[in-house]
Amino acid sequence: xxxxxxxxxxxxxxxxxxxxxxxxxxxxxxxxxxxxxxxxxxxxxxxxxxxxxxxxxxxxxxxxxxxxxxxxxxxxxxxxxxxxxxxxxxxxxxxxxxxxxxxxxxxxxxxxxxxx
Amino acid sequence: xxxxxxxxxxxxxxxxxxxxxxxxxxxxxxxxxxxxxxxxxxxxxxxxxxxxxxxxxxxxxxxxxxxxxxxxxxxxxxxxxxxxxxxxxxxxxxxxxxxxxxxxxxxxxxxxx
Numbered sequence: 001x002x003x004x005x006x007x008x009x010x011x012x013x014x015x016x017x018x019x020x021x022x023x024x025x026x027x028x029x030x031x032x033x034x035x036x037x038x039x040x041x042x043x044x045x046x047x048x049x050x051x052x053x054x055x056x057x058x059x060x061x062x063x064x065x066x067x068x069x070x071x072x073x074x075x076x077x078x079x080x081x082x083x084x085x086x087x088x089x090x091x092x093x094x095x096x097x098x099x100x101x102x103x104x105x106x107x108x109x110x111x112x113x114x115x116x
Numbered sequence: 117x118x119x120x121x122x123x124x125x126x127x128x129x130x131x132x133x134x135x136x137x138x139x140x141x142x143x144x145x146x147x148x149x150x151x152x153x154x155x156x157x158x159x160x161x162x163x164x165x166x167x168x169x170x171x172x173x174x175x176x177x178x179x180x181x182x183x184x185x186x187x188x189x190x191x192x193x194x195x196x197x198x199x200x201x202x203x204x205x206x207x208x209x210x211x212x213x214x215x216x217x218x219x220x221x222x223x224x225x226x227x228x229x
Binding site: 033037044045046047049059061097099101103104106107108109 | 117151153155157159164165166167170171176206208210212215217218219220221222223
C-alpha cells in the first residue's frame with residue numbers, strides 16, 4: 001500500500017526556521033517525483049515545487065523560488081520542505097504528494113502556524 | 117503560466133441529480149506525446165485532496181463510475197451522474213503539462229440541497 005506520512009503540526013514564531021518531512025512507503029520512493037502543496041486558511045491549492053529523489057532534481061514554482069527549500073533523502077525515503085525564516089504569511093496546511101503526471105497519493109498534511 | 121478557470125465556483129445539488137463542473141485552461145493541455153495532462157481532484161472537509169480523474173477521462177482506482185471526465189485542448193468537464201451526500205467538498209482541476217510543477221483551478225464547492 002502506497003503511503004505518505006507527514007510530520008506533525010508546528011507552531012513557530014516569525015523569523016524561526018523549520019523543516020517538515022514526508023516519508024514514503026509501499027513503492028519505489030526514488031522513482032517518483034514528490035511535490036509540495038500549500039493551502040492557506042480557507043483558500044485553494046498551490047504547487048510549491050517538486051523533487052525527484054534519485055538525483056534531487058528540483059523544480060520550484062516561481063512564487064516559491066527562493067522562499068523555501070525542497071530536499072530529499074533517498075536512503076530514508078523522505079522528502080523535506082524547509083524555511084530559513086518564517087513569516088506569519090507562511091501559516092498554512094502543507095501537503096506532500098507523489099507525482100507522475102498526476103498527484104495520485106497524498107500525505108495527511110502538516111499544519112504550520114506562525115505567530116508571535 | 118497556464119491559468120486554469122473553473123465554473124461555477126459553487127454548486128448546490130439535490131441528491132440523485134447530476135452535476136457538472138467546467139475547467140478551461142489558458143493554453144492547450146495536449147502534449148506532443150499524445151496525452152492531455154488534465155486531472156480532477158476532490159477535497160472533502162478536513163481531508164487531503166484525492167485524485168478522481170487522470171488524463172481527462174480515466175477514473176483513478178476506487179473512484180465510482182458516477183464520476184466522468186471529458187474534454188480536449190483547453191475545455192474540460194467533470195460530471196457526476198447522480199450526486200450522493202458523500203460527494204460534497206471542493207473539486208479542483210489541475211494541469212501538469214507546464215512545469216514546474218503545474219497549476220490548479222480555483223476550486224468548485226459542491227454542497228447538497
